[in-house]
Amino acid sequence: MLVDVSNLSLGYEKQTVIHDISFQVEENDFIIVLGSNGVGKSTLIKGMLGLIKPLGGSIQYNTEKIGYMPQETRVDPNFPASVMEVILSGFVNKMGLRPFHNKKDKEKAYEIMEILKITHLKKKCFSELSGGQRQKVLLARSLCATDKLLILDEPSNNLDQKSKSEFYTILKHLNEGHHISIIMITHDIDNDSLIGNKVLALRTDGYYFGKTDDYMEADLWY
Numbered sequence: 382m383l384v385d386v387s388n389l390s391l392g393y394e395k396q397t398v399i400h401d402i403s404f405q406v407e408e409n410d411f412i413i414v415l416g417s418n419g420v421g422k423s424t425l426i427k428g429m430l431g432l433i434k435p436l437g438g439s440i441q442y443n444t445e446k447i448g449y450m451p452q453e454t455r456v457d458p459n460f461p462a463s464v465m466e467v468i469l470s471g472f473v474n475k476m477g478l479r480p481f482h483n484k485k486d487k488e489k490a491y492e493i494m495e496i497l498k499i500t501h502l503k504k505k506c507f508s509e510l511s512g513g514q515r516q517k518v519l520l521a522r523s524l525c526a527t528d529k530l531l532i533l534d535e536p537s538n539n540l541d542q543k544s545k546s547e548f549y550t551i552l553k554h555l556n557e558g559h560h561i562s563i564i565m566i567t568h569d570i571d572n573d574s575l576i577g578n579k580v581l582a583l584r585t586d587g588y589y590f591g592k593t594d595d596y597m598e599a600d601l602w603y
């Protein structure tokens with residue numbers, strides 16, 4: 382097991398948002414986190430990343446290698462970083478006192494770019510890319526931190542249908558071909574987005590956690 386979330390409650394000074402939820406992330410899991418706006422999806426991720434302290438319960442990790450891809454933020458058109466630079470910035474936490482990226486980081490960045498088929502973009506300026514290309518570069522950046530567990534916050538927001546399905550195909554490949562476990566938040570509740578083997582559906586009055594097939598069969602749309 383990679384992560385064991387047990388009786389977890391999370392929230393803020395005046396409000397408990399997540400009430401007593403338990404779920405496990407196993408190796409090779411691809412968990413889709415669903416729920417309407419404001420139900421607490423981002424709060425859950427903040428809790429899992431250790432950015433807010435649990436009000437109750439616990440989260441136990443059996444890996445330190447967690448890659449995180451945040452919700453898309455507006456990109457400053459004047460930000461002059463190349464694709465390669467943006468990807469390499471994913472290694473910053475691992476650099477310690479080294480002032481420059483070493484050969485190993487660069488080789489790994491190339492390897493990731495090959496997997497995501499974005500090597501041809503490496504010298505392009507990040508701010509000039511299309512939305513779909515940007516998401517792939519940010520995914521590549523988060524992969525610098527992990528080959529075990531990726532957490533993605535609404536990665537398909539603002540993508541057109543074609544870029545979205547291309548992005549989902551890449552995630553499936555990372556999960557099935559490279560054995561990276563994935564937790565993906567989405568608020569698209571169409572069938573297309575239920576691409577993982579499990580669903581965690583949050584509601585204000587409860588939650589569902591289990592196999593995607595069971596979720597769909599039981600018509601448990603949250």
Ligand SMILES: Nc1ncnc2c1ncn2[C@@H]1O[C@H](COP(=O)(O)OP(=O)(O)OP(=O)(O)O)[C@@H](O)[C@H]1O
Pocket residue numbers: 393394396398416417418419420421422423424425568
């Ligand atoms: N920093 C904060 N301080 C206080 N309350 C917060 C904070 N961040 C979020 N909340 C509240 O917690 C609740 C859950 O918010 P959260 O962002 O986790 O929901 P969400 O499901 O991710 O929503 P969305 O789909 O809109 O991103 C909301 O009522 C929100 O107002």
